[in-house]
Amino acid sequence: MTLEQHTHYVDGSWVTPLGTDRLEVVNPATEEVYGGIPDASAADVDRAVEAARVAFYDGDWRHWTPQARADVLVRVADELAKRNDDMAAVLTSEMGSPISQSRFGQIPVTIELLRYYTEQAGNYAWQTRKPSWDAANKGLDVVVQQEPVGVVGAITPWNGPQICTMMKVAPALLAGCTMVFKPAPEASLNFIGFAEAFEAAGLPPGVLNIVTGGAATGEHLVTHDDVDKVAFTGSVAVGRKIASLCAERLRPVTLELGGKSPALLLEDADVEQAVASLLVPMLFVSGQACNAPTRILAPRSRHAEVVDALVAAMDAIPLGDPTDPATGVGPMTSKAQRERVLGYIEVGKAEGAKVALGGGRPAGFDRGWYVDKTVFTDVDNSMRIAQEEIFGPVCAVIAYDGEDDGVRIANDSRLGLAGSVWTADPEHGFEVASRLRSGSLGVNAHGLDAAAPLAGMRDSGIGCERGIEAIDDYVSPKGILVPS
Template sequence: MTATRRTAGRQDRRMLIDGEWVAGTGDWIEVRDPYSGDCWARVPEATPEQVDAAVAAAGRALREGPWPALTPTARAGVLRRFAEVVAREADELTTLQVRENGKAIREQAAQTRGLAAHLAFFAGVAEDICGRTIPMGAEDLAYTVREPVGVVAALTPWNSPLSLLVWKLAPALAAGNTMVIKPSEISPVSTLRFVELAAEAGVPPGVLNVVTGAAGAGAVLAGHPDVDRIAFTGSTAAGQAVARAAADSLARYSLELGGKSANLVFADARLDAAIEGVVGGIFAAAGQSCVAGSRVLVESSVYDEFVERLVARTGRIRLGDPMDWETEVGTISCRRQYDNVLARIEAGRREGATLLAGGGPTGDAGDGLFVAPTIFGDVENDMRIVQEEIFGPVVCVQRFETEEQAVALANSTPFGLAAGVWTDDVRRAHRLARRLRAGTVWVNTYRRTSHLTPFGGRGLSGVGRENGRDAVDEYTEVKTVWLGLGAGLGDPFNPFAGQESTR
């Protein structure tokens, strides 16, 4: 069954600045369907002056507007209404994203349905952002309060445009911040529609602003002196550039970057489940996922059987029209990434890895930007296809002899985003969960996320955490309030009097 593909003429969209839809003053950026190749929308290329205007609008909304002054319960009410509106329009938001990035609708629809739950969860958190009272003795009282960090710049990617926006937007709004959003130029239309729904739900003008454009607009926003915090998801190289841009103003930032995550399959694992987990972990979304399990480490005693069954299962994956509910894997999201994935596969061949499945474009699914699910064996750990993120449907399979060797191989990259462990030994599962250098370790499952669970990486996979109650801490500043309750100041030249240790 194929969902209805919008066939109306090309849409020319505008940016949102201070509650007004603003036309560009320069070039247009084409938004193309990676399955059909059609240009179905255009968005403006924001000028530096328009980025300035968006940041200024967010600053005014922060200082003068009603949003930060609302009670936590009132902000929670807006977020709950936003959740209801997003749930109502989930089908349209799904379709827009599939047209932008080519992700299979069966996955994109589930992601989109989860947005409402995410917003509703942080509506509850908005009412529970608390400081603490610190005991200072009879003469003094100290307590802390959590305040909005300020103007937040959210730079979002193309692979999951709305999910990865909401991971930033929901805790930021819950804490009373205002935002300027810069979506990827590949997938901007769904974000523009999403903020329309925010206004309908009662988010005041200026609280959410959207500027569209390519890397130049993002660089201006990341380096803007009036941005207080940056929330970025994207490649490691781009994240490093964001960190450098933030250095001059010392803006706080969180970076959710790339990965080279490993699935560790032990001989005692249920191989059927492990194979399904590995296939979904790397080939779902055509491998365009930061947590893609692009390395598979298999215990030697089951290596041959596992590889044979993995290759057979990969051959049964259904590629096709992303709008078809029977499709399991859609297209690569844009021509640039398509060419990059094919170049990485060719590099793997040149390095001497054995190609076990796939290996290039496939015409079986249509004329879109399809790359066949690809498996390499006989890889060496220093090969580029083992060490560098490909962000496509390409996996490397390695064997190991001992648990120690498996951990060493898994930790042998500069990334630290995720890992999977497949075993029926509960003690081993807990041992490895502690030893693997990753922000998330899945055991006997893979690529699962929730608004309840913190998510983020280590090393070149980034800094900071999104999701869960911890995420709000990223969007607040802690202020200490100290009250002197005594009759006098004591010794004005010794503010530390009374704090000496008795030891």
């Protein structure tokens, strides 16, 4: 079965591309062509941005009350739920996410994100009033309105395509913005159902527009004169380029970039419970998740115990066909990604780290972009495999000497996206977590929540996604002096 997309979703309709270029979509488990998408031209992007611009300035969307906008988004969530299984199947075929994760993780988390933001319509401070300060303004108050920033251009990744898209779409549309977004070419076909859900829910034309394409399409969107704000999820390298392009244009940008997240196991941690809990985010999308706990920090006295527990638990996770509901680890999304991960495994060996599990391509897989589940031990935090994001089913166990040393190692990274602390004393765990320089943290938990802000530190990004705080990135405060 193949799936060919021949149109873009612009101004509430499926429109024929103005260009003729196309991109193949290859199934990473079979290495066979699964489908194709239009590679949007500059003219295609221009048309989509114009639709968003007209919808923002000439349409009613930004003038609706937040609750009225939320009511439409509630219907969108319901429509997405109807399409859950179909979108999950496409997602698995085009980028290799194990079907159980696609069906019960990728799409449902997307829907819950949207439902969370619909609940914030009445909680966010869209307008506040306070006394003026200057003596010259005696008798006046200050009314602060949070105005939608305008047209948002978004570029989203292939690993959690709908989740990362909804982290932008939901707060932006609730705020009254309009949007054009470009999904990653490796994971664009699942957005056919996504767009259909918004259309069926009655979203006004032009409020949400989707164009597919490669890097040139994305750059034209980011640099378009009529885009007011950019949001991007992806690599640090591309994020730096986008930040530079936005800086030249004095354009606000939200960046959610890489991670090298530590899981700090304290001396009193329940190792079996910690390892069992950590495997879920560690191997989500076969290890291709930005918040994955890829650095396991263990007290030196318990290092061997942690390694043994991790190796046993990871070895038991089935690796194989992503369409099999029992599969926990599937292929890498692309051949290039597989080669990247295998390259880092060789770097780790060359640096002196020891392979406790895996360490290459799994036996019995002659086709498909698979990498074996891999655990490194005897890792020093200065090694590249401890400092650079690998984005595969690979983790490193690092020994530390004393709690302060563990905190030091956890913070010794240019990346600061997520992390966790594991202990029998949750109150002390909270104190330790508060010392970690990461944007999203947990005590005896390593995951994300719709209500918890995800604001990467250092090279992990700029701005915030998730939580009511993310709405701040899609509004601009307007102060109005009025008589008291």
